[in-house]
Amino acid sequence: MTTYIPSLTLPAFVFEQPAAAILLPIAAGTAVGFSISPKETQKTYLDLRQPPLRPPPWVFGPVWTALYGAMGYAAYRAWTTGMNSFDAKKVVLAKHGATLYTIQLALNLIWTPLFFGFKRPIEASVDIVALTGVTGYLAYIWGQVDEVSGWFLAPYLAWLGFANYLCIGAGYLNGWSFTDKEKSLSEKPKNN
Structure with a gap:
């Protein structure tokens, strides 16, 4: 079982106010996305060799906004x-979940700089595997507090x-x- 660590947890008011709870991850994700030039991110994404089923770059903004x-x-x-709740176990689990939520949000937000900014695929892979594990555990914990909350994390887990x-x-x-894998856009053949 996890533990509630106030110093590693977002302030309670973020969780208590629906607008703050919903807008914080959207705003933070957007800020991180724009902190690295979207044009440069898209260029990197298109220039790297990718596995099959790679979605087009425009998909990520709407999907992440909905998931956040x-x-x-x-x-x-x-x-x-x-x-x-009058159930002491649910109170404890809600607090433990808040710490897990904060950790998963931090792991989520550092992925983009690791992958696109620093171009560190090993570290980005370790981060996303850890993020998926923490989020799965969070869905389990919050699902014990409120089943709907746990299910609201299911699309996020699928996307992860x-x-x-x-x-x-x-x-x-x-x-x-x-490094040395990207081609400049000017070197790519132009489609007429």
Whole structure:
């Protein structure tokens, strides 16, 4: 079982207010996405060898926005259900989940800089595997507090499974190094 660690957990007001709970991961994800030039990120994504079933770059923005919103709603719902419960176990699980939620959000937010900013596929792969494990455990914990909260994390877990495939696949297909693998856009043949 996990433990509630206040110093590693977002403040309670983030979980108590639905707007804050939903908008925080959306805003943080958007900020991280734009902290690395979206044009440069897209260029890297298109230039690297990728495994089959790679989605087009425009898919990621809408998908992640929806997943961040669902993740935030799950956080709000699990916290308020747990903290308003007369069952002491649910209160403890809601708090433990809040710590796990904060950890998974941090792991989520550092993936983009690792993969696209620093071009470190090994570290990005380790991060996304850890993120998936923490999120799976979080869904289990919050599912005991409120079943709907646990299920709200199911699409996120499914996408993380697919993201593991893409991340590890790209790392493997590019020899676990992105240096010298990218071609400048000017070197690519133009489609007329």
